[in-house]
Amino acid sequence: MREGKNDMSKFYNTAFLLLAFVVFNLQVFTQSVTADFSWNQTCKEFKFFDNSIPVGGTIVQWDWDFGDGFGSSTDPDPLYTYLTPGDYTVTLTVTLEDLITTDQTSEIIYIDPIAEFGYIQICDYFEFLDQSTASTGNITDWLWDFGDSNTSTDQNPIYTYPAEGEYTVLLTVTHESGCEDTVSQVVSFYYPTAAFSYINICEHFIFQNQSTVTSGTLSYLWDFGDTFTS
Numbered sequence: 001m002r003e004g005k006n007d008m009s010k011f012y013n014t015a016f017l018l019l020a021f022v023v024f025n026l027q028v029f030t031q032s033v034t035a036d037f038s039w040n041q042t043c044k045e046f047k048f049f050d051n052s053i054p055v056g057g058t059i060v061q062w063d064w065d066f067g068d069g070f071g072s073s074t075d076p077d078p079l080y081t082y083l084t085p086g087d088y089t090v091t092l093t094v095t096l097e098d099l100i101t102t103d104q105t106s107e108i109i110y111i112d113p114i115a116e117f118g119y120i121q122i123c124d125y126f127e128f129l130d131q132s133t134a135s136t137g138n139i140t141d142w143l144w145d146f147g148d149s150n151t152s153t154d155q156n157p158i159y160t161y162p163a164e165g166e167y168t169v170l171l172t173v174t175h176e177s178g179c180e181d182t183v184s185q186v187v188s189f190y191y192p193t194a195a196f197s198y199i200n201i202c203e204h205f206i207f208q209n210q211s212t213v214t215s216g217t218l219s220y221l222w223d224f225g226d227t228f229t230s
Contacts, residue, residue, distance in 0.1 A: 043179035
């Protein structure tokens, strides 16, 4: 009976050692990776750094998607310059040497400022309205170029053009970080030339409008001089 107990004891000891060996090897040879990255930013230029942590293996492949529709890289620590300001989702996917174990992470980056403006026009009178935005921080400076050699540093300037024509207006805004963005729009105004002729038969008059304007459309108001209008 004792020999039977000893045999069972040996069996359980052996089974325990075998299980421990299997668990130990699974722990040793299990591979994993946690994707992570950071960056340094200078306005539209970014230097990205891979901070991923591999376990039981080595990272052999990096796939970056810079979130602007066409920018990508396979460098571990790429340098990338965006063409326009905005918000972009950057994604990094890392792969270990078994080419099976991967992980992916994404971060949103912000490029400020974004210049934009609108305007209200009455003939040669323009009220320009700053509509620029910044996701973080503040816009501190505005520079308007009205396209006729005149400028302004007001946020929302009012300007009257001295002569009719077409002008390219530029707005450059500066963020507190020192970064800038510029946007442009073409504005125009033209004075109409009022003219008319008429044919009369006794007290009956047929008026013919001959007014013109270089660009745009006209509206009309006739005053017949006897309190009646059309």
